[in-house]
Amino acid sequence: MKLVRFGAAGAEKPGLIDADGKIRDLSGVVPDIAGEVLGRAGLERLRAIDPNSLPLAPEGSRYGACIGRVGNFIAVGLNYADHAAESGMAVPSEPVLFNKAPSCIVGPDDTVLIPRGSEKTDWEVELAVVIGERASYVSEAEALDYVAGYCVCNDVSERAYQIERGGQWTKGKGCPTFGPIGPWLVTKDEVDTSDLAMKLSVNGELVQNGSSNTMVFKVPFLVHYISQFMILEPGDIITTGTPPGVGMGMKPPRYLKPGDRMEVSIAGLGVQRQAVAAG
Known part of the structure; x- marks a missing residue:
């Protein structure tokens, strides 16, 4: 569904x-x-x-974010071995967790805004997990019982804010429009997350072409792990990391600018298309 x-x-x-x-x-x-x-x-x-x-929606209706009233928007960093390598960072022994502000969530085809003064706004195609049942201290074996389904997320990131401004990564991850999700929530019975093709293009150039099979910590473990530190509520989102091909990892690095266009897709979960503009 x-x-x-x-x-x-x-x-x-x-x-x-x-x-x-x-x-x-x-x-x-x-x-x-x-x-x-x-x-x-x-x-x-x-x-x-x-x-x-059911009645049909008006033709050409805008897709909004596929989940409403999101409480927690939790992200996992360096969760793809090949992305950690391109970032020059070690694969972590435990998941790296940070928050994206729920206020950054927008529809899958909405405009992405570059923050004022930003010079290092980057892209990241990610598989997002949507929680369906209240989860606290759940086992890895039972973790998927607490999942409603999955969607595409573009974890837009400002690298100077994230890495060069001190403190935690959160300040580079929650700027307005930095969380396009959708177009659909696909229920978990229709999705095998073990080997999903993940792609992101900028101005028609394929820059990310990876698979969820290089994910270090898999979905069941992540739900289990995060539930040891906080209560997950229905509608909470966990975005699970990105494969290689981000702008920060290019030589020289390459970042988004006004007028750019992104296309973001995960097999079976749909396609996002975003224009980039100055914030």
């Missing part, structure tokens, strides 16, 4: 994608793709609906 939020920014409605790839309006059934709707009972209720019984 592919769940979406569609419509004008700030006024998105819940929807699902039918067999013809069209958006069906779920606003008469649930208030949003958020919270308890993402739990096992909520998803089973949606699966029982005949999509053809």
